[in-house]
Amino acid sequence: MKNYELVLHRVEAELAAGRLRIGERLPGERVLAEQLGISRPSVREAVRVLEAMGVVRTATGSGPEAGAVIVAEPVSPLTAVLRLHLATNHLPMGDVVQTRILLESWAAREAAEQQANADELEILLDAMDAPGLSPEEFHRLDAEFHVALSGLAGNVLIAAVMASLRSAIHGYVLAAVPNLPDWEATTVGLRAEHRAILKAVRAGEPDDAADLITAHIRGFYQAARLNMP
Amino acid sequence: MKNYELVLHRVEAELAAGRLRIGERLPGERVLAEQLGISRPSVREAVRVLEAMGVVRTATGSGPEAGAVIVAEPVSPLTAVLRLHLATNHLPMGDVVQTRILLESWAAREAAEQQANADELEILLDAMDAPGLSPEEFHRLDAEFHVALSGLAGNVLIAAVMASLRSAIHGYVLAAVPNLPDWEATTVGLRAEHRAILKAVRAGEPDDAADLITAHIRGFYQAARLNMP
DNA sequence: CTGGATCATGTGGTCGGACCACAGCCTAGC
DNA sequence: GCTAGGCTGTGGTCCGACCACATGATCCAG
Structure with a gap:
């Protein structure tokens, strides 16, 4: 000992x-x-x-x-663990993406079923409509949107894991932005998908919300060529 | 700095x-x-x-x-983080159970779809049939079964999180054993449920596997009165 | 009596040096 | 050639000291 x-x-x-x-x-x-x-x-x-x-x-x-x-701050240690093990290349990015899809589609489904208050999400989406956002700023708001959505389901563990995942891959996603053929066009698409997800959550359509966010995540990673499941 | x-x-x-x-x-x-x-x-x-x-x-x-x-050992740090934050009582047990259900039902579904090799699971189940197992020994094998099942899906992140969850709650589950009305009867039920899950995975029945494991987890926590979602 | 400047205190942050226990390696002696 | 012993380098631990910082009490001037 x-x-x-x-x-x-x-x-x-x-x-x-x-x-x-x-x-x-x-x-x-x-x-x-x-x-x-x-x-x-x-x-x-x-x-x-x-x-x-x-x-x-x-x-x-x-x-x-x-x-x-x-204090009780589970997000930063989880983030640190994930970042370090991503750095060792023994934690495939594809597994991270798969996990995101699982957690976020569940959270979106729960949020839609509970008709959770989604006003905070709308504020973030409005902020993302501002013209001239840098990829860094845009992605930070994007991450906040996804984390906030995950938080609507009311499970602090899943919300913490989601926040950690986003923080841990932040740098990797930004590094992949040059892979995108047209950044401006990409943001237009992402914003539209976000609005659709928000609409489904507010309309209380769990299946739609889950399907939309699954396609949203999968689509982005394929476009950015971050290796996929 | x-x-x-x-x-x-x-x-x-x-x-x-x-x-x-x-x-x-x-x-x-x-x-x-x-x-x-x-x-x-x-x-x-x-x-x-x-x-x-x-x-x-x-x-x-x-x-x-x-x-x-x-080295690359993500399980022990995740376990430590979860244990510590469970100790602070700012991580509700109900959220942990909900997360288990989400991850394990997904893993069981994936394993069934992939027709993954489940021989290792059967060895564990045979070991759990040994008479006179202490609750501690039984639960350790039980945890191994659930972690191994989660590993069949092939996602190292989800497998690591599952292993951490099981390790972190190990002590809490054992402490709840006295809440059970009849330990022997409980083990009979749990063993039967495990066999059913294994059968569904081997038969390639994703929906059955997911439903069975969900009921299995939920049932145990309700019987042991570990507070539930 | 009031108010601001000053110092005492207790906190973590850092440092250098020292010694110990341990495990493998190497050499001297047989 | 082989073995036993010491040599070396590793982390593990400790001590004592000093620094930077933020607070709060104290003191002095007005």
Whole structure:
């Protein structure tokens, strides 16, 4: 058992027992080190891991905002894991796309069935109609649209995974933009597809919503020649 | 920019560029520290994060197995993230169950359509027929069956997520066993359902396979009173 | 008495150096 | 030629120190 794992187990146990809640602060690194009988560097390694896992947020200084504060931020660690494993080329892009299709078509179907409030989606689509958007800006709004749509289904795990997928592939998608024959024409098509998806969700047509978003995702990846399932 | 992030970015860049491949070793901590102009503790914090992310595996000693070796192990970090966030109670168990149903029914459907080789599943089911299995042993085999089934669809991301979900909830499921009215009777039912699922996959009946596994998962969580969607 | 400038305090961030345990390699001795 | 021992390089751990930062108490001037 490595020393820093003592801290990880301790924190996880206290979280599970409810003795540590979101918004509260971890004991100081020096205190933690003395309590567990280990050195401050070992504690720091554990805190770094917790930070990477989205469980704490560290800040210098004093006051209630400083120190290691318990948070619940599952998106950034999932993003980091996916990005790193995409970088190793042991996570095929095709599998990511397939997963997106599965999650998003489910979410669209659920959103349509629940007649979820889709006003936020419309704001994003309006923003995407602005002329002269750079590919980077356009894709960021596009990602926000897809993530927001996934969130409508009300499942925080699936929403987090979707947000992570989008963040992780952000760079790859932008790098593939030059593969597109005509960027302007592509945005026109994507915007129209988004509107159609929104319409289906609002109309309460689960099958239509799911089919439209499946075609939307598949179509883009084929056009951009990001290798496909 | 914190110092240890220098290492993370460096490693991710080298992975993406193909200069670091799986099985190769990271430079020694002392070397890395000097190359980046930072201290060894900072390097160590970064290595710990990479280890937690399943990108490297560290070992002491000398020889090709020692040091920080590049690996691709996405399951353990995903498991850790899910476990920690389950511990914070900001990840409802119901959402996890819903996600399982979505992923596993998809995987069962795919496996049935592809007529994937399901021999491994049968070995697991035979092992589950052994009399006198403890709930812990039974559930471990059960988890293996579900993960193996998810793997048949051939999507490494979905398989990794499924494996993580099972590992993360392992403890919670075992803790819920006392809620069951009759453990022995439950195992009889679960085994029969597993056989039915396997049969549907082998028969190439995607709809049946998906429906059976959905009912299988939902039924167990309702019986064990792990809160449901 | 009021208000702003200043310092004390406690936090994480970083560093250098030191020592240990471990595993493989290499060499000296048989 | 073979074996046993030491050598070397790896991560694992610790100590002590200093820095940067944000806060809040304190002090002094008005």
